[in-house]
Amino acid sequence: MHVFRGFHHPGLADACALTIGNFDxxxxxxxxxxxxxxxxxxxxGLASCVMTFEPHPRDWFARVAGKPETxxxxxxxxxxxxxxxxxxxxxxxVVLRFDAAFAAQPPQAFIDDVLLAGLGAKYVxxxxxxxxxARRAGDYAMLDAAGQRQGFDVARMMSYEVHGLRVSSSxxxxxxxxxxxxxAAALLGRPYAISxxxxxxxxxxxxxxxxxxxxxxxxxxxxxxxxxxxxVHGLVGTPLPGVAxxxxxxxxxxxxxxxxxxxCLDWPxxxxxxxxxxxxxxxxxxxxLHDERKYDSLDALRAGIAQDEAxxxxxxxxxxR
Numbered sequence: 001m002h003v004f005r006g007f008h009h010p011g012l013a014d015a016c017a018l019t020i021g022n023f024d025x026x027x028x029x030x031x032x033x034x035x036x037x038x039x040x041x042x043x044x045g046l047a048s049c050v051m052t053f054e055p056h057p058r059d060w061f062a063r064v065a066g067k068p069e070t071x072x073x074x075x076x077x078x079x080x081x082x083x084x085x086x087x088x089x090x091x092x093x094v095v096l097r098f099d100a101a102f103a104a105q106p107p108q109a110f111i112d113d114v115l116l117a118g119l120g121a122k123y124v125x126x127x128x129x130x131x132x133x134a135r136r137a138g139d140y141a142m143l144d145a146a147g148q149r150q151g152f153d154v155a156r157m158m159s160y161e162v163h164g165l166r167v168s169s170s171x172x173x174x175x176x177x178x179x180x181x182x183x184a185a186a187l188l189g190r191p192y193a194i195s196x197x198x199x200x201x202x203x204x205x206x207x208x209x210x211x212x213x214x215x216x217x218x219x220x221x222x223x224x225x226x227x228x229x230x231x232v233h234g235l236v237g238t239p240l241p242g243v244a245x246x247x248x249x250x251x252x253x254x255x256x257x258x259x260x261x262x263x264c265l266d267w268p269x270x271x272x273x274x275x276x277x278x279x280x281x282x283x284x285x286x287x288x289l290h291d292e293r294k295y296d297s298l299d300a301l302r303a304g305i306a307q308d309e310a311x312x313x314x315x316x317x318x319x320x321r
Contacts, residue, residue, distance in 0.1 A: 001086040004094045007118035013047035013092060017123040018115065020051045020130070022169070025075035026084035028189045029160035029167035034088040036157060037125050046122055047091040051114075053098045054078055060098045073173050074219035080195055094119065107133030111146050123153045130156070162186060176224040179288035184224075191231070192224065194246070194260050195282040210263045210305050213276045215283065217258040222246060227289040229312040232264055234281040235271065240264045243305075243312035244283060247292040263305070265313060287315050 004012060019037050023030050034050070041048035062071035076084070078095070085093050096102065096114075105113070110133050115121040124143065132138040140156050147154040159166045167187050175184040176192065184192045196215040213232070230244040244262040262283050289311050295301040 001082070001090055002092045003082055004092065006096060007094050007114070012094070013049070013120065015046055015120040015122050016049035016092070017041035017044060017046045017125070018049045018051060018119055018121040019125045020132070021127065022056055023050065023052050023081055023085065024056065024072075024169045025172045025188060026081060026088065027167050027169065027172050027187050028162060031088055031189060032160045033125065033127065033157050034085070034090060036155075038089045040123055040125065040155075041091070044123060048089070049092045049094060049119060049121075050085055050090050051094045051096060051119065052081070052085075054095050055098055057098045057103070060103065064100075071221065072169075073177065073221045073223040074217075075169060075172055075176065075192075075223045077194065077196065077218060080193070083195065104134050107138030107142055108146070109133075110138065111143070111150070116150065116152070121152055123155070125155045125157060128156060128158045173223045179224075179226060181228075181285060181287055191284040191286055193282050193284040195280060196260075198276045198279050198281060200277060210302075210309070211267065212261040212263050213281060215260040215262070215281065217246065217260055220258060222258055224285060224288075226291045227308050228285040229287040229289060229315045230262055231284040231286060232262055232281055233284070234279055235264070235276065236268050239284075240266065240268070241312070241316045242283075243289070243308050244285065245292065246285070249292075263309065265309065265316075287319070289315075 002011060017037055017040050019033060021030075026034075034048075037050075038048045040046075056072065056074070059068075059071045062068050082093055115124060124147065126140060126143065128140075130140055130143075132143070140154070144154045159168075161167065165171065172184055172187045175181075175187060181192060194215060194217060198213045199216060200214070225247045226245075228244050228246065230242045232240045232242050242262050242264045244260055246258070246260045248258060249261070260283060262281075289308055293304060295304055
């Protein structure tokens with residue numbers, strides 16, 4: 001899959017089948033939409049294209065309003081979103097920066113300048129709640145009418161349900177906030193996971209006797225937080241069980257910088273102590289043990305981590321997966 005920042009690039013296809021959205025989490029509803037998109041693209045001889053945004057439009061509006069706390073929690077990093085879009089067979093993804101100029105764009109200008117002149121859309125697939133343009137004035141009826149006038153096809157996909165419940169990013173966020181990792185996995189169609197390069201940390205885990213692999217979560221408000229039993233992919237040929245903390249480490253820092261700190265329950269000796277750095281890992285969060293805790297001392301923190309490790313081992317022993 002080719003990824004473009006903006007649409008003024010010579011590598012973009014001249015014509016495409018397009019869908020538009022935030023696609024946070026790329027859940028089962030998104031996957032159904034992308035399957036329809038790629039099928040339509042294939043039958044029409046077009047490139048399949050996803051247009052998405054960074055930052056999330058609701059992040060931008062919350063910041064402009066001076067109420068950043070009202071922004072939605074983030075399910076996935078941009079990296080993970082793009083990887084899932086590629087897994088769904090999308091040919092190209094266009095990441096647009098959502099800013100004041102974009103927010104002020106009238107609906108017809110969005111159609112003319114972005115969809116047609118920018119992306120060469122011949123087929124546009126949207127969700128049932130799709131709105132666009134300044135003050136969200138554009139809707140499906142307006143887009144469909146423009147398509148008939150200007151020569152592109154428009155289709156709308158209604159809600160996707162699992163066991164009678166609408167699958168949405170909001171539903172995934174609610175499951176993750178509640179620590180219900182099984183429900184989140186059912187909505188996503190896979191275990192919830194975070195991936196990234198292993199970065200150097202403060203080495204405190206090593207001092208405490210629990211070496212960790214640290215991945216940055218670049219958004220300040222992750223949908224999931226706490227201590228989890230996890231499975232680590234990318235260190236060796238088989239996934240490794242572990243225990244991980246996703247959050248701001250209130251005992252030692254609490255600076256708002258979000259890290260996923262993962263301790264493998266059984267470190268492969270053949271890797272050596274420094275082999276994790278720079279690797280790209282995917283960490284599946286399988287079961288929540290508890291919320292983050294602030295300990296009174298480093299000795300209390302060490303004891304807490306030891307208990308978390310024991311609890312993770314017990315969970316894996318009872319629930320082999």
